[in-house]
Amino acid sequence: MFPIMIDLSDQKVVIAGGGSIAFHKVENLLRFGIRPHIVSPKCHPAIEQLAADGKIFIHRKKVEWTDLEDAFLIMLVTDDKEVNAQMAKLAVLHGKLVVHAEHNDLGNAQIPAVLIRGKLMISVSTGGASPTLSTKIRNQLEHEFDERYEDYLDFLFDARQYIKSHIHDRPERRIWLKKAVETRYLEYPEEREYYMTELFSRYPAF
Numbered sequence: 557m558f559p560i561m562i563d564l565s566d567q568k569v570v571i572a573g574g575g576s577i578a579f580h581k582v583e584n585l586l587r588f589g590i591r592p593h594i595v596s597p598k599c600h601p602a603i604e605q606l607a608a609d610g611k612i613f614i615h616r617k618k619v620e621w622t623d624l625e626d627a628f629l630i631m632l633v634t635d636d637k638e639v640n641a642q643m644a645k646l647a648v649l650h651g652k653l654v655v656h657a658e659h660n661d662l663g664n665a666q667i668p669a670v671l672i673r674g675k676l677m678i679s680v681s682t683g684g685a686s687p688t689l690s691t692k693i694r695n696q697l698e699h700e701f702d703e704r705y706e707d708y709l710d711f712l713f714d715a716r717q718y719i720k721s722h723i724h725d726r727p728e729r730r731i732w733l734k735k736a737v738e739t740r741y742l743e744y745p746e747e748r749e750y751y752m753t754e755l756f757s758r759y760p761a762f
């Protein structure tokens with residue numbers, strides 16, 4: 557398995573199956589701003605509600621290849637083992653990203669447990685050994701990587717953008733980038749201000 561971050565904002569995501577696991581997958585996608593298509597003859601009431609609110613799309617039918625062929629990412633969560641296996645085989649063959657929620661080896665992608673702190677994202681995966689352990693580790697990390705990281709990451713982002721466009725000497729760039737990850741900048745917002753003030757005065761914008 558190769559870990560990678562993928563921008564799915566302009567991509568079609570299709571979930572085959574509309575039960576409780578589909579709902580869990582939908583909720584996760586929605587927090588990333590992704591509006592999936594659900595293909596299922598029957599759906600969990602919470603999925604029906606999301607469709608009524610215009611947040612997702614429902615196709616009330618049994619899944620067929622034509623429902624999946626223009627998708628970028630496919631999640632197979634019907635309770636029909638044969639359908640999941642058959643669709644997974646076709647989708648992998650056609651080069652799709654495929655999550656098979658029961659037998660992960662029949663797909664080629666898996667969803668990790670995720671901790672989000674603004675621009676910081678920490679993903680935990682056990683390769684299907686124990687989603688429970690992934691969740692436990694993610695929950696433990698919540699304490700170390702607390703809410704302070706949200707503003708801290710914004711500071712790091714802004715500083716880095718400025719450094720990239722104003723410091724052309726690479727060793728000097730590295731000095732500034734390394735300095736920004738010193739703990740005091742996480743702990744004390746005023747230290748971030750001193751850093752930026754010093755950066756602007758050493759490397760003026762004009």
Ligand SMILES: C[C@@]1(CC(=O)O)C2=NC(=C\c3[nH]c(c(CCC(=O)O)c3CC(=O)O)Cc3[nH]c(c(CC(=O)O)c3CCC(=O)O)/C=C3\N/C(=C\2)[C@@H](CCC(=O)O)[C@]3(C)CC(=O)O)/[C@H]1CCC(=O)O
Binds near residue numbers: 655659665670689
């Ligand atoms: C991380 C997370 C992300 C997400 O789904 O969003 C995720 N599962 C989560 C939770 C969870 N899932 C299950 C339990 C019950 C306890 C247990 O079984 O351990 C719990 C724990 C709980 O609910 O606390 C049941 C389960 N899950 C899979 C199977 C089938 C199998 O065994 O392979 C079965 C048994 C079905 C059955 O009983 O028949 C399979 C997969 N689940 C994965 C991801 C992929 C592997 C990731 C990894 O290894 O790290 C993989 C391979 C495919 C996939 O991507 O779906 C999410 C955390 C949500 C969060 O962030 O809070």
Ligand SMILES: NC(=O)c1ccc[n+]([C@@H]2O[C@H](COP(=O)([O-])OP(=O)(O)OC[C@H]3O[C@@H](n4cnc5c(N)ncnc54)[C@H](O)[C@@H]3O)[C@@H](O)[C@H]2O)c1
Binds near residue numbers: 575577597
């Ligand atoms: N990855 C995970 O985290 C995880 C966790 C638990 C279970 N699972 C697996 O996920 C699958 C679904 O579990 P669930 O609890 O949501 O089941 P469920 O019974 O609640 O829902 C099954 C859904 O599949 C739909 N369906 C059935 N045949 C279909 C077809 N031919 N085409 C389209 N949709 C069809 C049904 O209408 C229903 O909406 C099971 O295979 C289960 O083993 C995965």
